[in-house]
Amino acid sequence: MPKITYTQPDGVQSVVDVNEGDSVMRGAVLNGVPGIVAQCGGGASCGTCHVYVDKDNTKPLPEMHPVEDELLHCTSSPRQDNSRLSCQLPVSAELDGLVVHVPETQI
Amino acid sequence: MSVVVIGAGQAGCQAAVSLREQGYRGPVTIVGDENVPPYQRPPLTKAYLAGDVDLDGVLVRPESFYAEHGIDLVLGDPAAAVVREDREVHLRSGLVLRYSHLVLATGARPRTLPGALTLRTVADAEVLRERLHRPARAVVIGAGFVGLEFAAVARTKGHEVTVVEALPRALARSVSPIVADHVVARHEERGVRVLLGAQLSAPERGNADLVVAGIGVVPNVALAEDAGLTVDDGVVVDAHLRTDDPFIYAIGDCASFSSAFAGTRIRLESVQNAMDQAMCVAAGIMGSAEPYTAVPWFWSDQYDMKLQIAGITRGHDRTEIDGDPSSGRFAVYCYRGDRLLGVECVNKPAAFVQTRRRLAERQEFSVA
Incomplete structure (x- = not known):
């Protein structure tokens, strides 16, 4: 199973096995990684699964859909170039080793 | 110290999870009526009904999560009574659970109509999903979110769908007329018949293969009432979501709280409210109580x-x-x-x- 690393604001890391096809969000929720609230359960409706993709990432991520882009408009932790909604990042073998940073706050 | 949560819905589950996240070390037990671990309800009228996800895909946490985090799940064994003097919850099976804090997350149940199916639980959704495997003339009674989301899925699958609403407009409790009219127009464009200010006629009912009622819910307050707690529509709670017993909280669909956003006492039937109230109560039990002030929000996907x-x-x-x-x-x-x-x-x-x-x-x- 692909491994995804979630880094908390204080630097603590969780390395989690995520099923292919599950999203980076679902991987966090299923494994109890704190800080990814995901109230809507993954429908790109709430904007509470914001993550920062590691700056050194070279793994291929899907293009951002306009809905995701708009939901990232007004995040409580500032939006950066590497901001994504983790529910919109499906995990595949290609993403094995992906590192994402969990923001301080979600709403 | 031990916490008992009655209700294994999104609110009850989140209360237990938040307690562990916030470092609570005592025993935590979730008691649920249904024989299924906590699951998310929103997909039941969307992806689950459409057949895009299965039960595993809608579970709030994987089944193994609870044991790993020291959360006892007691499923299929409803709470029968709360005995406040002894701080005990008695289950139907006779099992007795002692609590130092009790969280009532008993949710709500759908209003029913004779001969009509409802859509609230995963078992309900399973029945409807099965029925939508063959061509159906479906009638939906009630143009609220549940009815309209069901109508959208059924119509997308090619079924003949009629929505009958007694009030003169759809979503009357939830949105402005502009949005309600827009939503109805989108349904009509796709071929759903929407009858507003109407009752289902006998011949029409006779013609239907499937009648689904989406006419709102009733909060589950019997346990609280029997225990002598104040109930007014829902279980009445203060700004910290405490009932009039300081060791008992109520959260989610069953709780009636004073909302600055509504300017009055309300119950809110939403995932946001369930999760945010659960987190608020967990903090209260951990000794860092803050009043509940989260912004209410809601979503619906149709077509x-x-x-x-x-x-x-x-x-x-x-x-x-x-x-x-x-x-x-x-x-x-x-x-x-x-x-x-x-x-x-x-x-x-x-x-x-x-x-x-x-x-x-x-x-x-x-x-x-």
Whole structure:
């Protein structure tokens, strides 16, 4: 199973096995990684699964859909170039080793 | 110290999870009526009903999570009584659980009509999903969110769908007429018959293969009432979501609380409210109580419409529309006098997140 690393604001890391096809969000929720609230359960409706993709990432991520882009408009932790909604990042073998940073706050 | 949570829905589950996240080390037990681990209800009228996900895909946490985190799940064994003098919960099986804190997350049950199916539980959704495998003439009674979401899935699957609503408009409890009319028009465009201000006629009912009632829910308050707690529509709680017994909290669909957003006491039937109230109560049990002030928000997906609501727009006397409804992408800002109550967005997520943020900031300011 692909491994995804979630880094908390204080630097603590969780390395989690995520099923292919599950999203980076679902991987966090299923494994109890704190800080990814995901109230809507993954429908790109709430904007509470914001993550920062590691700056050194070279793994291929899907293009951002306009809905995701708009939901990232007004995040409580500032939006950066590497901001994504983790529910919109499906995990595949290609993403094995992906590192994402969990923001301080979600709403 | 031990916490018992009655109700294994999204609120009850989140209360237990939040206690562990916040470092609570005592025993935590979740008691549920259904024989299924906690699951999310929103997909039951969407992806689950459509057959795009299965039970595993809607579980709040994987089944193994609870044991790994020291959370006892007692399923299929409803709570029969709360004995406050002894701080005990008695289950139907005879099992007795002692608590230092009790969280009532008993939810709500759908209003029923004779001969009509309801859609609330995963078992309900399973039945309907099965029925939608063969061609059906479906009648939906009630043009609320559950009825309309069911109608959208059934119509998308090619079934003949009629929605009958007794009131003169759809979503009357939830959104402004502009948004309600827009939603109805999208259903009609796709071939759903929507009959407003109407009753289901006997011949029409006779012709239907499937009748689904989406006419609201009733909060489950019997346990609280029998235990002598104050009930007024829901279980009455204070700003910290405590009932009149300081060791008993109520959260989620069953709780009646005073909302600054509504300007009155309300119950809210939403995932947001379930999760945020659960987190609030967990903090209270951990000794860092804060009043419950989270911004209410809600969403619904129907066809290609993403409807998102921030705030509580009921009771507005004025609206401002941003965007052109005919484009299918617009936001309706709802005011009472000068005060922004909230926004209803159709395919306009930016307006939703901005307004939710604005309401949260206003709330922080007024509390501080």
